[in-house]
Amino acid sequence: MRNTRTRTRRAALAATAVTAALVLAACGNDDGTTGSGHQGHGSTPTSSSATAASGAHNAQDVSFAQGMIPHHRQALEMARLAADRASSAKVKDLAARIEKAQDPEISTMSGWLKAWNEKVPASGGSMNSMDSMPGMDHSAHSTGSGMSGMMDDEEMKKLAKASGNGFDTMFLTMMVEHHRGAVEMATAEKTKGRYGPATAMADDIVTGQTAEITEMNKLLGKG
Structure with a gap:
């Protein structure tokens, strides 16, 4: 039992x-x-950070993201001034498109840097963001060295004080130079970068901002 x-x-x-x-x-x-x-x-869904961590990247990709983030931030500062200060509807429309295109790119590039355990440029002002990055030459924004196309503090203050037709002309002139700097940086990324999403973004920047340069020159009567 x-x-x-x-x-x-x-x-x-x-x-x-x-x-x-x-x-x-x-x-x-x-x-x-x-x-x-x-x-x-x-x-x-796989996050962009996880994708970035698993993708192959090089020093150029890191440099591109760390440089383009503050570059984009300054473009947004300029674009947001246009809503209240520009007199031309075409300038206001252009500024809105710049903001719509570049704001999400800042978030994307920040995600890449975090995934790569690299420093994300500090926010709180475009010039402060530039100063936080080692090796950046801030002395001449039009020479192609350092952060190409960036405006200095005095230029940004002048733009902020302008309004009407004077603002439109100043904004377009400054943004053409700013875009040329971005195109230069993006071209370097296309040539030397390794991370696919970064080189693809660089290609979009070259295409989009080159077209906007042509548009702005026409508005300035140079086209």
Whole structure:
């Protein structure tokens, strides 16, 4: 009788162990992976940071992102002034398009740098962002050295004080130079960069901002 009870208990324990193993196996797939390690239907989309971490990149990619972020931030500062100070509807429209294009790119590039464990330029003003980056030459924004195309503090203050037709002319003149600097930086990334999304963004910048330079020159009567 005792042997019968022992065998029954062992059988019950064995059945419990099998059931527990099956439950654990099922729970193990609740993270969205299949037995082969691939993402299942219930998985969350891969983040841009995770993608950047897994993608091959080089020093040029890092330099491009660290330089273009403050460059874009200054363009946004300039563009946001146009809403209240520009007199031309075409200038206001251009400024709105610049903001729409460049603001998301700042977020994207910041995500790359975080994923690469690289420094993201500090916010709080375009010139401060430039000064936070080592090796940047801020003495001449039009010579092609350092942060090409960046305006200095005095130029930004003059733009902020301008209005009407005077603002339009100053904004367009400054933004043409600013865009040329961005195109120069993006061209270097296309040539020397390794990270696919970064070189693709650089290509978009070259195409888009070259077209906007032509548009702005026409508004200035130079086209």
